Amino acid sequence: MIRGWESIRAEVLRRIRVRDWLPGASIPTEEVLAAEFGVARATVNRALRELAQAGVLERKRRAGTRVALLPVRRATLEIPVIRQEVEARGQLHAFRLLCCEKRPVPVPVASRLGVAALTPMLWLETLHLADGRPFAYETRWLNPLILPDPAPDFTAISANEWLVAHVSYTLGDIAFSAAGACPREAEVMGVAQGEALFITERCTWSADAPITFVRLAHGPGYRVQTLV
Amino acid sequence: MIRGWESIRAEVLRRIRVRDWLPGASIPTEEVLAAEFGVARATVNRALRELAQAGVLERKRRAGTRVALLPVRRATLEIPVIRQEVEARGQLHAFRLLCCEKRPVPVPVASRLGVAALTPMLWLETLHLADGRPFAYETRWLNPLILPDPAPDFTAISANEWLVAHVSYTLGDIAFSAAGACPREAEVMGVAQGEALFITERCTWSADAPITFVRLAHGPGYRVQTLV
DNA sequence: CTGGTTATTATGTCTGCACATATTCACCCT
DNA sequence: AGGGTGAATATGTGCAGACATAATAACCAG
Numbered sequence: 001m002i003r004g005w006e007s008i009r010a011e012v013l014r015r016i017r018v019r020d021w022l023p024g025a026s027i028p029t030e031e032v033l034a035a036e037f038g039v040a041r042a043t044v045n046r047a048l049r050e051l052a053q054a055g056v057l058e059r060k061r062r063a064g065t066r067v068a069l070l071p072v073r074r075a076t077l078e079i080p081v082i083r084q085e086v087e088a089r090g091q092l093h094a095f096r097l098l099c100c101e102k103r104p105v106p107v108p109v110a111s112r113l114g115v116a117a118l119t120p121m122l123w124l125e126t127l128h129l130a131d132g133r134p135f136a137y138e139t140r141w142l143n144p145l146i147l148p149d150p151a152p153d154f155t156a157i158s159a160n161e162w163l164v165a166h167v168s169y170t171l172g173d174i175a176f177s178a179a180g181a182c183p184r185e186a187e188v189m190g191v192a193q194g195e196a197l198f199i200t201e202r203c204t205w206s207a208d209a210p211i212t213f214v215r216l217a218h219g220p221g222y223r224v225q226t227l228v
Numbered sequence: 229m230i231r232g233w234e235s236i237r238a239e240v241l242r243r244i245r246v247r248d249w250l251p252g253a254s255i256p257t258e259e260v261l262a263a264e265f266g267v268a269r270a271t272v273n274r275a276l277r278e279l280a281q282a283g284v285l286e287r288k289r290r291a292g293t294r295v296a297l298l299p300v301r302r303a304t305l306e307i308p309v310i311r312q313e314v315e316a317r318g319q320l321h322a323f324r325l326l327c328c329e330k331r332p333v334p335v336p337v338a339s340r341l342g343v344a345a346l347t348p349m350l351w352l353e354t355l356h357l358a359d360g361r362p363f364a365y366e367t368r369w370l371n372p373l374i375l376p377d378p379a380p381d382f383t384a385i386s387a388n389e390w391l392v393a394h395v396s397y398t399l400g401d402i403a404f405s406a407a408g409a410c411p412r413e414a415e416v417m418g419v420a421q422g423e424a425l426f427i428t429e430r431c432t433w434s435a436d437a438p439i440t441f442v443r444l445a446h447g448p449g450y451r452v453q454t455l456v
Numbered sequence: 457c458t459g460g461t462t463a464t465t466a467t468g469t470c471t472g473c474a475c476a477t478a479t480t481c482a483c484c485c486t
Numbered sequence: 487a488g489g490g491t492g493a494a495t496a497t498g499t500g501c502a503g504a505c506a507t508a509a510t511a512a513c514c515a516g
Contacts, residue, residue: 004499017396017435029466040501045467056397061467062509070392073307075402081298164298168245174303177451178406178426196424198406207245223405232469257496268471273497289497290479 002037008047011037016056016067024069027057075226079174079202081160082128082136082216091130097155098188099125102144109141112203113210120144124159127188134189137217143210159212163204167211172204176224181217189219198222230265236275239265244284244295252297255285303454307402307430309388310356310364310444319358325383326416327353330372337369340431341438348372352387355416362417365445371438387440391432395439400432404452409445417447426450 002008012033015021027033030048034041048065051057055074059065086093104118111117122142128135140159144151152162180194189197198218204211230236240261243249255261258276262269276293279285283302287293314321332346339345350370356363368387372379380390408422417425426446432439 013397017398019396023393031466040503041467042469042502043500045469046499049468059467060509061507062465062511064466070309070312070389071397073402074304075307076302076304079301079303084298165251168247170245173454174301175451175453176404176426178424178446178448180422180424194408194422194424196406196408196422198404207242218406220406223403225403226401259496268473269497270472270499271470273499274469277498287497288479289477290481290495292496 002039005043005046008037008039008044009050012047012051013056021067023067026064026066029064077224077226081164083158083161086128086130086135089130092132094129094132095158096127096129097124098127099123100154105141109213113141113213115210124154126158134219137185137188139215141213143212145209146206146211163212168206170204170206170211172202175201185217189217191219195220230267233271233274236265236267236272237278240275240279241284249295251295254292254294257292305452305454309392311386311389314356314358314363317358320360322357322360323386324355324357325352326355327351328382333369337441341369341441343438352382354386362447365413365416367443369441371440373437374434374439391440396434398432398434398439400430403429413445417445419447423448
């Protein structure tokens with residue numbers, strides 16, 4: 001029974017799955033489908049639009065809608081605040097601020113943030129603990145200009161959470177990679193040198209200025225997983 | 229100037245960014261915003277819906293719309309077919325099928341695919357090359373029941389691409405992690421034992437049956453990046 | 457044949473209206 | 487007070503119709 005755009009989306013997906021409509025082939029126009037399902041064109045449009053967004057369909061004006069030839073799988077990840085992440089595992093979160101000082105940013109970080117090399121920024125080194133054991137080693141470059149005059153006490157609240165609560169919502173980019181533990185990381189995380197760490201790097205800007213660049217090194221066993 | 233739902237989305241985002249609307253606070257109703265912008269409510273709805281989908285807003289019937297308190301950052305990744313990924317880097321893709329035989333699945337894989345342990349499945353070992361150099365080492369468990377009678381020649385077309393083209397569109401889950409190269413991986417990828425590799429694991433099912441479990445080990449320097 | 461112009465067509469979006477649905481709030485009865 | 491009940495309300499979804507836009511097809515002139 002057709003009721004609502006979601007059931008239309010399901011039916012279209014079903015036809016693709018059972019290969020009624022083959023990859024690369026055009027499917028009927030919105031108007032035809034609307035007539036077939038007995039709904040308005042806008043409803044079909046909504047269903048097809050969602051499927052296109054998911055990468056199942058490809059749509060072009062005038063050319064029509066076709067089943068994606070190589071359905072690029074689009075996975076969405078949720079990146080929670082570290083404390084939430086630890087607590088979601090039923091563990092106790094704590095952190096230690098190892099270092100907090102002004103330093104000139106090195107070239108690679110400067111270029112990613114879009115600032116001049118050697119600009120002085122705040123450098124924070126933090127170790128996150130789960131049930132008292134090392135969970136993640138965070139190194140962060142923070143634009144000092146965005147801080148209020150009595151700067152927040154980052155030994156009491158993690159920079160991560162302070163930023164989320166006090167700096168306007170922003171977009172940035174995220175990258176994942178793997179790297180062997182450098183001597184410092186090995187020492188702090190309590191692992192062997194060269195041990196494989198999972199690295200997350202995030203860069204965030206506000207509308208006008210760079211805010212922060214974070215690098216998180218997660219110990220062995222850590223994994224990032226998609227929802228469904 | 230307000231023209232189209234995208235400019236409304238931009239304006240709402242701007243107000244959040246400049247802290248006109250603070251995290252956790254309610255924003256005006258669709259009707260009010262529609263009047264303010266001089267558009268129909270459906271147009272405002274479209275803009276707000278997209279922002280809610282992106283995790284910037286939280287909406288509830290009757291309760292209204294509020295700015296997300298902890299903007300759970302939702303990153304969307306595109307997982308292309310390996311060949312596309314290599315070619316997008318301007319390199320030449322090739323692959324070598326190292327092994328292809330029936331084997332009983334080990335317990336961890338069986339549990340993730342939801343089949344009985346020791347079920348015989350097809351085991352494929354493939355090395356992907358970029359410009360002739362090792363790019364990724366793929367190990368895959370494949371449900372033989374989904375293959376046509378004259379099984380495809382996986383030395384000619386990679387299992388990856390054959391599946392995309394010939395098996396109905398499916399959903400699965402994806403996980404990223406880091407691991408040190410085991411002896412076999414070190415040999416095949418041409419890296420030192422224990423060197424940090426970036427691991428991608430994917431599990432896919434069709435509507436009724438498990439299809440495949442893939443593990444990809446990427447060499448040093450590989451990174452997964454979000455769009456924008 | 458070639459190159460450029462025009463018509464056609466499917467999707468993209470908007471409007472104005474209506475009703476559905478999930479919450480919440482206020483009220484009333486005990 | 488307390489707890490259940492129903493009205494109020496903001497969002498979710500639907501419809502029909504209209505125009506905008508982009509990509510293609512058809513056409514025509516040179």
